[in-house]
Amino acid sequence: MDGLEYHTFLQGDVAHEETLRQILKTLGDRRADLVLSDLAPALVGLKSEDHLNSMQCCLQAARIMERTLKLGGLFVLKFQSGPEMTHLRAYLDSRFDTVRSIRPGAIRSTREMLFICKGFLGRQSIASEAKSKNVGKHEGVDQWHGELQWLRGQGLLDDE
Structure with missing residues (x-):
């Protein structure tokens, strides 16, 4: 492909970690404003297989997007519905912030669609998602305390 001013082309397999390293190296300390994914698997002609292979491509694209897109950025993703x-x-x-699905008229297959995602929020650390004041406590037991006592009194609940 002929070069374009202010563009860098990289060739690699999105499933390989080396490709992500090349992208990050090229970006340096910057992040992308927009990540476009036009990934498509080799179609086998079976709807369910083609769909699942398309979803695998989407996961690979999302893995790269998570590491390269700046906060507030855009992500456009093609997939098989x-x-x-x-x-x-x-x-x-x-x-x-916003995710829309569209099926543009110019798309080649009736099953192909796009997700247009605006306003990348990033991802909170897993530690903050896992923190809960109920950790180590059976969820909902305190909420059902009265009902549990009633069931025990009726002989309908055996705690063993």
Whole structure:
């Protein structure tokens, strides 16, 4: 491909860690304003297989996006529609202010769609997500204390 002013082209497999290292090295101390993913698996002609392979490509793209996109940035992701897209959407909703799905007329397949994600929020550390005042305590037991006592009194609950 011919070079473009202010652009750097890298070739690599998105599933390999070396490709991510090359991207990070090229960016240096900067982060991307926009990450575009036009990844597509080799289609086998089976809807469920093609959809799951597309979701795998989306996960690879998201892994790179998480490390390279600046806060507030945009992420555009192509995928094959199917049942797992709801899980992908839930993940994207947790990382962006706004997520929209569209099917542009110019897309080659009736099953291909795009997620347009605006306002990258980043990710909180797992430690802050795991902290809870109820850690080590059975969730909801205190809420049902009265009902548990009643069940014991009726002989319907055996604590052993």
